[in-house]
Amino acid sequence: MVHRRQRVAVIGAGVSGVASARHLKAAGVDVVVFERYKAAGGNWTYDERKPIEPQYPSIKPSVADFVAELEGEAEASRPGVKNEATLDLDQEELRFAPPGPAYSGLMNNVPTSLQEMKGHPWPMGTESYVNVRVKQQYIQSYSKSFGIEPLIRYDTRVEKLRKIGSKWEVRSTTLIREGPNRGQKVRAVEEFDSVVVASGHYHAARVPDFPGLKEWKITWPDRVYHSKCYRNPSELKDKTALILGAGVSSTDIARESHHGAKKIYQSSRGGTFDTPLDWVPPNTERVAGIASFEIPQEGQDKPANITLTDGTVLTGVDKVIIATGYLFSLPFLVDLHDDSLSPENANDTILVTDGSQIHNLHKDIFYIPDPTLAFVGIPFYTATFTLFEYQAIAVAAVFSGFAQTPSEAEMRAEYAEKTKTKGYGRTFHSLLNAQVEYVNSLVEWVNSQADTTGGAKVQGHSQEWIEESKLVHPKFLKFLESRVNGHRVGDDLVPVAVAV
Incomplete structure (x- = not known):
């Protein structure tokens, strides 16, 4: 089977973004990763700087994360923010790529053994619960090991994403952070066959x-x-x-x-x-x-x-x-927001209404009206690293031509059934006690087409992984008992008061 080489944009270089890039690259796809921050890691990036506070109360989800800066278009006003020319450079960098929610003592609440990604074991001796810095190092090591770093454009924010004909137009801004041109912005417009949104949902504070x-x-x-x-x-x-x-x-x-x-x-x-x-x-x-x-x-x-x-x-x-918590906010897809609607009144094309969920996605991944737009990293109450990697594998199979999504009618029917079962709001994306079933559905779907398309077959969670996942709650309670001022008694982790 002959596959035309595709060009895919990935938005975000957290765990879902680098996993998407890894599996797309392995499938023979040309990949560009856009990351507005200066390093990979996403939510697991600790930055001692604090982000600029949101408006009180929250503003509408379509602009709750940021307001897109588009050359030649009028820029919406930012409540409480002075004209850009009056902002000092430190403030502008904070506004362009705000530090995430990670605090100095943040640790995972799902054991590292359940978050080990394919072909990339944790370093020998890694404990079940580790500091945020260890999680970021793991993501960055994963990115480097699979050759993703050269594909990432750091300090580059996607401002607008829109479909024109058969291509996705991506408008981006790169902020220069160093040298005599610090603070200057470089605009770019590019075309891609498909797009993966892996920007997370812990940006727009509620x-x-x-x-x-x-x-x-x-x-x-x-x-x-x-x-x-x-x-x-x-x-x-x-x-x-x-x-x-x-x-x-x-x-x-x-x-x-x-x-x-x-x-x-x-x-x-x-x-x-x-x-x-x-x-x-x-x-x-x-x-x-x-x-x-x-x-x-x-x-x-x-x-x-x-x-x-x-x-x-x-x-x-x-x-x-x-x-x-946070609002789902996709400011680069503002045309697919409708801040005036309740979730119950979302139509068949809208992605975000009140910010409590993402609408119209097949299996929380593929945009039903146009599956060349995909999302990786939406579900929660799950072992995120491994779950998001399985989503990335499914996306790579589709975008490289080794799998096809069901018909729009079939995807719509499955989505309607899920809505009937789970209702609306954040619970819609919860995979509490359902990760294994969800992963199995992705694996079976991709593997069912592999013999016909020549794609690689995927191995789901091992029985050992499944058995360990059943013990997460009691293990985490034991961990909580040992939590003291940002580190664990008897641990070899550096106390947060002197962490570097």
Whole structure:
């Protein structure tokens, strides 16, 4: 079977991006990877700089990550941001490629043995739970081992993506970070046969619209911030802190900070993604949801009161960390956003409505109206590294011509059935207790066409992997018990206070 050599753009150089590039390259595809940051690693890149805070409350998802800069087109205003000419270069670099949500003590919550990628073992002696720096090193080592580094254009952000005829037009901006031309931007327009969006979904911070929260942020900007800006337990030392949200990030921040903090409150609305109460550390109290923040008086320094939905009033709160998650945001595909719609009213072409999910994807990967657009890295509650690699393998098989997606009608029918079963919102992309079934479906689909197309057959998860995955929850609880101020007692990890 003769396959025309394809040219594919990959957006993002985190684990999903480098995995996509590796398998596309191996399948004989010409690949270009666009990465707006200066290094590979994605969410597992620790940067001590803090990103610029989002607007309070969140703005519409289509511009919640960034507003595209397009030469010759009017640029939408950025609330709270001065004219670009007045920004200093450090601020411009922060705005162009904001640091991610990784904090200094961040560690994985799925064992490394379940996140080992094909043909790339973890270094000898790697523990089950490791610091963020180890995870980034693994991604970068993977990229170098499979010859992906030369394919990555760092400091390059995709501004707009659109289909023109049979090609995808990619408009990008490269920010010069070094030398006499630092701060200058170079625009480019290129054509590709297909595109893989591997940019992740932990960029656009979600800030709820609680009464008084905006006023607190204005009055005490350093006391109120999103968890994306949290970096170190020292921020809560000797403080009474309120963390909004009770998910994994909120609980981990509480757990690594509770020894130094005076008191931590964790506010929960009783949501689907709340961590179990036995994960909550000592000195941390889970309380009800937020009703309102008392409006500060002009010149007030002492923290105002916070009223909860059960009528409880919290006093003396020094810090508020907003760990309420993120919005799905695809600013380079703004034409496929509709901020005015609820998820239930999404049509058959839209990708993002209120930011709670991505619509119209077959198996959370292929854009149903046009499968030459694919996404890798959407699902969560899963062993991300291995799961995303299987998605990348499926994409490579299709984009290289060794597999075909089902008909649009078949994909639409499967999507409708999934919607009926899972409903709308973030739960739509959850693979909790379903990764093996999902991977098997991808493997069986790719392998069913391999004999006809000449493609390579794929091996799914081993029985050993499957058995170990059943033990994740008890193993993680044991790990949590040993978590102290960003490192583990008895570990050889460098304590975060002196980490380099």
